Amino acid sequence: MDIENVQYEQLPADFAINDTGSLLEECSHLYSNHYGRWSKDAPHHGTGNRIKLSAEMLRTRWLENENANLYTARLEGKLIGYAIAIRLRYNDKTYRVKDEKNGIFSWVTQLVVHEDYRNRGIAKQLLFSIWGLSNDFAWGLLTANPYAIRALEKATRRRCNPERIRRNKQKLLNIACRDLGGCYGIKKSTRIDVSKAGSKIDTKFFVDHSQVPEMIQKAVPNGMPWVLGDLEEGWEWFAFTFQDQEQLKLTGDEIEGMIRASDQVAQKAYSRMLLDKGHKWAGHTDKEVEFIIEKCALTPGKTVLDMGCGLGRHALKLAERGLQITGIDYILEFIERAKQEAKNRKLETVRFIDGDGRELESDECYDAVVCLYDVIGSFIDEEENRKILGNIARHLKPDGVAIITVMNHELTIRLAQDRFPGHIFSFDSEPNRVLDLEPAGIMEETGNIFDPKHYLVDKNTHIVYRNEQFTGGRKLPEQLVVMDKRYTEQEITELCEATGLVVQWAKYVGAGRWDDSLEPTEKAAKEIMVFCKKRRDG
Structure with a gap:
C-alpha cells in the first residue's frame, strides 16, 4: 500500500462522541493493539500485556472536552493513526502570558500510529495537520x-529545549491540572523533573521502555544529541516547543507534507471565513443573479447547479426567481446555515447538499452550472481542479451552459511588481520564504486577497501563499498558510477545453462589474469569467 495515499481528517470532539458508526471503536482497537505493552513494574496488569483503552474511556476521559479535536489518518479506508489535541488559552492571572494573542497552548493528549506504519511520517503529518504554521505560544505532548x-x-520546526520548558513548567503544570486532569490524572503534587539533563514527568504510566534506547538511535538525526534525558519506568517525557524559539528550515519532506495538507488547510480556512460580516463583494448578489439569468437564458422552472455555493447567496436569490436550484459545498456549517435560510424564506425550490464538487456523482443534469468566486483554484494540485470542471461538464444537459470564475494571475503579479517586487519568488528554490509571511486577517475581515503586502506569488506555478489569521467566532485564534492557484485567460480556457467544455467567451471582470470587459491588469479585474457549453461528444 502506498503511504502517499494516506487521507487525513479533522473532526470536532462532539462529532466523535455522537458518532453512530464505529469511529470510537476503531480508535479503541488501534490503541489497544498498537500503543504499547505494560512494563514489568506495572501494577495489576501483567508484564508484556497490551495496554487497552475502551471506547467509553476514550469518550469520557479524552474527548468530553470542549477544546478537543480528533485527527485521523486512513489508508484505503483503514484507520492507521489518530491524535487528540486540546487547544486552549492560558488565563491564569499569576502566570499570565503577556502577549494575549500568543497565550494559546496546543497540547496533544493522544498520538497513536499502527506499528506497521511507524517512523514513516504518519505521526508528523498528524501533528502538522493540527499545528501547521500556527502562531500558538506552545505546542507539546507527554x-x-x-x-x-x-x-x-518536525511539525513545529523547533527543537525541544529543557531550559525553555523549565521556564514555563509552572504554566504547563497548571494547565495539566486544570484542563487535562481527566486525561493524565496529573496533580499539583505530581513530580516533574526539568533541568539541563532532561525533561520528564512522573505520570505513573508504566508502558514498557525496553525498546526506547533503540528508538532514540533511529529518531535522532545524525550528529544531534538527545536532550530530554533518560526515562525511568512510569515516567514520560515532558516535551514542548515554543513560538519564540528559532525556527528550523523546512526540509524536503516537510515541504511535501505542507503541499499534501493544503486541501485540508484550505477547507479549514474557508470554514472560518465570516461570510456574513459585510465583505464588499457580497453586496453585489442581486446584480450578479440578474447577469446569470440573462446570460444563461434562465426562465422559471429551469434547473441550476451552484458548485461551491458557500452560504447560498446566489442559490437563494435564484430560487426566489422560480428556478430549481441545487447547491453543493464541502463545508458542512455553510450548508446547514444555507438550509436554515431557505427555510426562513420559505423557499421550496432550492436544496443544499453537503458534498465535494470533485466527487459529485449524480444522474441529474442541469440547464446551467455556476462555479463562482475561486472554487476552481482553491486546490493547488491542478488535477483536483480538473475533477470539478469535469463534473461541471458531466452534469450539464446537452444544451446546458456554465459560468465559471477564477482569480486573475496577471493582476496578481502586476500588483506585486508595482508594490512588493520581493514577493515574487520561486517556491522550489526558496520554500522557507513562506515562514516569513506577515499574518493578516484578510479572509475573515475584508476578503481582499489581492493585497501584495500579504502574499507571495510563485512566478512559475502561479500559486499564491498567504498567512491568514482568524480571530472571530467562538474558536480560538489560528493562523494558516493558505495556498491558491491563479490563472491567465489562456490557462483557464485550455483547462476548460480539456475537461469536456467548450469556451464561448472569456473576459476579465470584477465584483459588481460582470457586464464590463476589463483590462487584465486593471485594479478591479480580480476575476476571469468563462462562459462554456458542453462539448457534444463530452
Missing part, C-alpha cells in the same frame, strides 16, 4: 516514544 518527540519537532 510521551515515552522518541518518534513522537521527533514528530513534534
Whole structure:
C-alpha cells in the first residue's frame, strides 16, 4: 500500500462522541493493539500485556472536552493513526502570558500510529495537520516514544529545549491540572523533573521502555544529541516547543507534507471565513443573479447547479426567481446555515447538499452550472481542479451552459511588481520564504486577497501563499498558510477545453462589474469569467 495515499481528517470532539458508526471503536482497537505493552513494574496488569483503552474511556476521559479535536489518518479506508489535541488559552492571572494573542497552548493528549506504519511520517503529518504554521505560544505532548518527540519537532520546526520548558513548567503544570486532569490524572503534587539533563514527568504510566534506547538511535538525526534525558519506568517525557524559539528550515519532506495538507488547510480556512460580516463583494448578489439569468437564458422552472455555493447567496436569490436550484459545498456549517435560510424564506425550490464538487456523482443534469468566486483554484494540485470542471461538464444537459470564475494571475503579479517586487519568488528554490509571511486577517475581515503586502506569488506555478489569521467566532485564534492557484485567460480556457467544455467567451471582470470587459491588469479585474457549453461528444 502506498503511504502517499494516506487521507487525513479533522473532526470536532462532539462529532466523535455522537458518532453512530464505529469511529470510537476503531480508535479503541488501534490503541489497544498498537500503543504499547505494560512494563514489568506495572501494577495489576501483567508484564508484556497490551495496554487497552475502551471506547467509553476514550469518550469520557479524552474527548468530553470542549477544546478537543480528533485527527485521523486512513489508508484505503483503514484507520492507521489518530491524535487528540486540546487547544486552549492560558488565563491564569499569576502566570499570565503577556502577549494575549500568543497565550494559546496546543497540547496533544493522544498520538497513536499502527506499528506497521511507524517512523514513516504518519505521526508528523498528524501533528502538522493540527499545528501547521500556527502562531500558538506552545505546542507539546507527554510521551515515552522518541518518534513522537521527533514528530513534534518536525511539525513545529523547533527543537525541544529543557531550559525553555523549565521556564514555563509552572504554566504547563497548571494547565495539566486544570484542563487535562481527566486525561493524565496529573496533580499539583505530581513530580516533574526539568533541568539541563532532561525533561520528564512522573505520570505513573508504566508502558514498557525496553525498546526506547533503540528508538532514540533511529529518531535522532545524525550528529544531534538527545536532550530530554533518560526515562525511568512510569515516567514520560515532558516535551514542548515554543513560538519564540528559532525556527528550523523546512526540509524536503516537510515541504511535501505542507503541499499534501493544503486541501485540508484550505477547507479549514474557508470554514472560518465570516461570510456574513459585510465583505464588499457580497453586496453585489442581486446584480450578479440578474447577469446569470440573462446570460444563461434562465426562465422559471429551469434547473441550476451552484458548485461551491458557500452560504447560498446566489442559490437563494435564484430560487426566489422560480428556478430549481441545487447547491453543493464541502463545508458542512455553510450548508446547514444555507438550509436554515431557505427555510426562513420559505423557499421550496432550492436544496443544499453537503458534498465535494470533485466527487459529485449524480444522474441529474442541469440547464446551467455556476462555479463562482475561486472554487476552481482553491486546490493547488491542478488535477483536483480538473475533477470539478469535469463534473461541471458531466452534469450539464446537452444544451446546458456554465459560468465559471477564477482569480486573475496577471493582476496578481502586476500588483506585486508595482508594490512588493520581493514577493515574487520561486517556491522550489526558496520554500522557507513562506515562514516569513506577515499574518493578516484578510479572509475573515475584508476578503481582499489581492493585497501584495500579504502574499507571495510563485512566478512559475502561479500559486499564491498567504498567512491568514482568524480571530472571530467562538474558536480560538489560528493562523494558516493558505495556498491558491491563479490563472491567465489562456490557462483557464485550455483547462476548460480539456475537461469536456467548450469556451464561448472569456473576459476579465470584477465584483459588481460582470457586464464590463476589463483590462487584465486593471485594479478591479480580480476575476476571469468563462462562459462554456458542453462539448457534444463530452
